[in-house]
Amino acid sequence: MIPQGYSDMLLSGIAMTVRLSLLSLLLSLAFGFLGALARLSASSLLRGLGGLYTTVIRSVPDLAIMLLVFYSLQMGLNRVTDFLVWEQIDIDPLGAGVITLGFIYGAYFTETFRGAFIAVPAGQMEAAHAFGLSRGQALRLVMFPQMMRFALPSLGNNWLILVKATALVSLIGLADVTKAAQDAGKGSGQLFLYLALAALFYLLVTTVSSILLALLVRRYNVGVREAQL
Template identity: 60%
Template structure:
């Protein structure tokens, strides 16, 4: 057989990687938007908290953060349940992976969104205020659509890196494509072939992502004239 009977596990591992990456992306966007808005807030405390979040997370390796957030939280939770004489609560690896990766890349998205917000001409916001739009309506109809035009290139780059970073979940026991192919390779003595397969699957995911991101960029750039040299 082509994949030594591991076809079903490979499909499941690929779906696990895609699902984990997409959910982590959504969470990272939420963290990134909140972080950017806090950085641009007139409140000094919010600005300091957002600055500390983005600086700390971007300074620590992803692998270290994954280990700290998963194992350290599990140990702390075990100590708490023991102290309260409660049944042990195990952290779900999939949920932990989504939250950890989303939290990590939210720090990178914070800087992307902050720069994109600042790139929107202030006159657009003043015009919205002159029309009587409130803050929420201005954000939804004026600020967010224009901000996305500036943010999409950076979001696309971060998304490509996030997909590769999803491989970190293999160290906490989640059966993503890396863990599945490594286990299959060791079992069949065909580690090189299965590692090549994992690389090909990641390449396919990133290629499809690039095409979709290109279409999104074209959509958000409708009506915008490109500069010519």
């Protein structure tokens, strides 16, 4: 039987992890999509910046980047407030966690989207333009649905890694499920129990995510299966 106070602490940590994961996913997708467009751009400057972003982020450990980004954001904000003679503004741990995770995993999503765009035959865009679609319409109505078929498996894998990486945010003061499990375990003297519950939570997220991913893959492969039949 889990004491009421500690169960509430664990549930609060679970809610925080879910919130952090979903917000970080949205930001990662945005970074990834823009990064992929930069990597595939006709501009050598944009291609260089996109390549530098993905190379640096994927070469440095997530923990080092998280601490670097978090403290850099706070130091930069402190300089701005000092210059404007304002009171110091402390960055919210949740906001800092979302920004750092989104920035880090945006690099991985960039390569996922880039590879998926390349996998779509170039003739698809030419056909879309031949039908009078603008570049934006062709990208949204023609390229995106086909690109997602190639991107989904890698996106799902990156999502699962991102969820597990949320455990790192406890180092910047965010009470996620891992930190809540540690605190509850130390306070109750049942550290193994609470860590096992946290592990079961991650297993549940992985299982549900895998099921949803399989449904999405089936959805985006409908036309392909019908064509093969």
